[in-house]
Amino acid sequence: AQSVTQLDSQVPVFEEAPVELRCNYSSSVSVYLFWYVQYPNQGLQLLLKYLSGSTLVKGINGFEAEFNKSQTSFHLRKPSVHISDTAEYFCALSTPNAGGTSYGKLTFGQGTILTVHP
Amino acid sequence: DAGVTQSPTHLIKTRGQHVTLRCSPISGHKSVSWYQQVLGQGPQFIFQYYEKEERGRGNFPDRFSARQFPNYSSELNVNALLLGDSALYLCASSFGSRYEQYFGPGTRLTVT
Numbered sequence: 001a002q003s004v005t006q007l008d009s010q011v012p013v014f015e016e017a018p019v020e021l022r023c024n025y026s027s028s029v030s031v032y033l034f035w036y037v038q039y040p041n042q043g044l045q046l047l048l049k050y051l052s053g054s055t056l057v058k059g060i061n062g063f064e065a066e067f068n069k070s071q072t073s074f075h076l077r078k079p080s081v082h083i084s085d086t087a088e089y090f091c092a093l094s095t096p097n098a099g100g101t102s103y104g105k106l107t108f109g110q111g112t113i114l115t116v117h118p
Numbered sequence: 119d120a121g122v123t124q125s126p127t128h129l130i131k132t133r134g135q136h137v138t139l140r141c142s143p144i145s146g147h148k149s150v151s152w153y154q155q156v157l158g159q160g161p162q163f164i165f166q167y168y169e170k171e172e173r174g175r176g177n178f179p180d181r182f183s184a185r186q187f188p189n190y191s192s193e194l195n196v197n198a199l200l201l202g203d204s205a206l207y208l209c210a211s212s213f214g215s216r217y218e219q220y221f222g223p224g225t226r227l228t229v230t
């Protein structure tokens with residue numbers, strides 16, 4: 001079975017400071033990895049994805065993440081945060097189903113609440 | 119282009135009742151997945167449908183069922199509602215069964 005662990009439930013930072021949100025995963029098969037952001041009372045917005053290829057992936061709003069297979073991690077980073085980045089962030093993975101015909105099941109971590117202070 | 123749409127936005131039901139939630143995917147997307155998000159937790163996978171066939175099922179009781187229509191929209195049905203079914207129900211669509219998923223705004227279900 002696969003799992004995702006987000007190592008910090010809450011991360012407070014000051015505006016314009018760098019931030020890293022940590023995500024570790026466990027899976028015995030190949031994975032696709034994602035970061036989503038959820039603003040209060042809204043659905044999830046895709047920030048970035050790792051499907052294959054370069055291990056450093058860039059997403060929207062200045063976020064990037066690095067896939068590290070040996071450490072089974074996919075940490076999210078931003079060099080300078082804004083007040084508007086305050087939200088909850090979810091790391092997720094998908095793995096193929098038994099027949100290998102679908103990667104449709106996303107397994108999510110518990111979420112990290114990022115709070116940016118002025 | 120319109121994103122994933124879900125209806126209704128909010129819903130209040132009584133224990134034992136039945137509920138139907140609806141989802142329209144992004145135009146051109148053929149796969150729809152359903153997730154349950156309980157307050158303070160990450161979403162939990164319920165179902166995935168692709169080309170009207172079930173491609174995956176999460177660890178939910180048989181009270182939960184879903185279907186996908188020829189226009190790729192989808193319904194999630196929950197029978198015999200329990201208080202623990204209170205949650206945000208999220209629908210996500212993707213172009214195929216192996217692509218990234220885009221989420222709708224969700225339906226907030228409250229069971230009293």
